Amino acid sequence: MARSRTCAPDSAARVGATPAxxxxxxxxxxxxxxxxxxxxxxxxxxxxxxxxxxxxxxxxxxxxxxxxxGHRPPSPPRPRRWPRYTILAALHDEVAVVPQLVARLAAIDYPRDRLEGWLVLEADDLPTIQAVRDSRLPPWLGLILVPPGRPRTKPRAFNHALARVTGELLTVYDAEDAPDPAQLREAAARFAADGRGRLACLQAPLRIRSRGDRPGFLERQFAAEYAALFEVVLPALTRLGLPFPLGGTSNHFRTDVLRAVGGWDAWNVTEDADLGFRLWRRGWRLGVLSRPTWETPPATLE
CATH class of the missing domain: 1.10.287 (Helix Hairpins)
Incomplete structure (x- = not known):
């Protein structure tokens, strides 16, 4: 079967070293x-x-x-017009989290007439599909089924959904995410305030939500690592004008730019990091947000 890679082969991730x-x-x-x-x-x-x-x-x-x-840009002014925004969330064998995800997406604070959302599922993931259909989805949230094909990866599913996206801006979430309800408004305002028009992607900080009053060792390690990366390293690289690897969730894109660079590399296991460098390589800038997305880390090694 031929690889239906969306991004151009010369910009996709390479395997192995070159002869030089x-x-x-x-x-x-x-x-x-x-x-x-x-x-x-x-x-x-x-x-x-x-x-x-x-x-x-x-x-x-x-x-x-x-x-x-330590230097953070001031909060951008409210844009004159709220752009149409698309939310993509890919699920696979995640029946248990469907109600939680739907509730968290429904709580997002953005004009409903400017909002579009898609839950992206593999066509043969029947239990999760049924769980979504049994849920009370908000009117702006729908379901996209990805036909059988290879590779069965999240970036391939997102590329399939990208063909149906109508939003000027687009963000992606994981099934377990709890995004700040005002995150989309901040991202839209920052894109609108970009006078040079070269801002292509904004990364929201990922933060760890503890399971209880006394977090365990793994939770503390996750929290420390996330804080170092999303609260220190990425803001600093943004200020220096350098590229950085995007996180696997809470990336906010200009949809036209995302399509221009070919979307995600479906054959890359770190498609998020790859996409951040491909955008910078094409002359686009990356930025960060202040409104976080909360995640729950594994509590044990099992």
Missing amino acids: QGLVVLVLLAGLALAFSRWPAAAARVGILSVALGFLACGVWRVLLVLCS
Whole structure:
């Protein structure tokens, strides 16, 4: 079966090294082998010094990110017109979370006549399809069935749904997400305030919602990692004008730009990170939001 990849092959993720990269690696390995065979003591000193300088550079970079993350742009003004907004949420074998997801999406604070939403399911996921049909969906929220095909991935499902999207702006959520009800309004305002018209995507911060008063070890680790990435690293990279890997959820796009770059790479297991760099490679900017999406981490290793 031929791969029905939407994004252009020259911009999709590559597997393996190019011949030039392989040659560089071979030359470096040969040089190291020669140095350690001819001048072992000097080579060892240079190696230790290089590792120390590498750790120092990493430390300086982290300090720079912390300093840059302290500056946050002011809240944008309300746009003159609320653009049409599309929400996509892909589910697979997730019957139990359907009522929760529908309730959280229904709580989103955005003009209902400017809102469109789709729950995207595989056509053979009959239990989840039935659970969605048994739910009381808001009028703006519908169901899209993805026909059989390969690969069976979330980006392929989103690409299938992208053909039916009518919103000027688009965001994606996971089944377990609890987005801040005002997140769409903030994103729409930030896109409208982009005077240069080069802002293509906004990443909302992901935050951990504890299961109880005394979070466990895994919950604390997830919370620390998410805080470091979404509250420090990504805002700093935004201020520096650098690309960053998007999270797997709560990405807000200009739909026309998303289509122009070919959507998601259905054959990429980190399609979100790949898309962030492909947008930047095409000359688009990435940004961050302040309104979070809450997630519940696993409580155990099982």
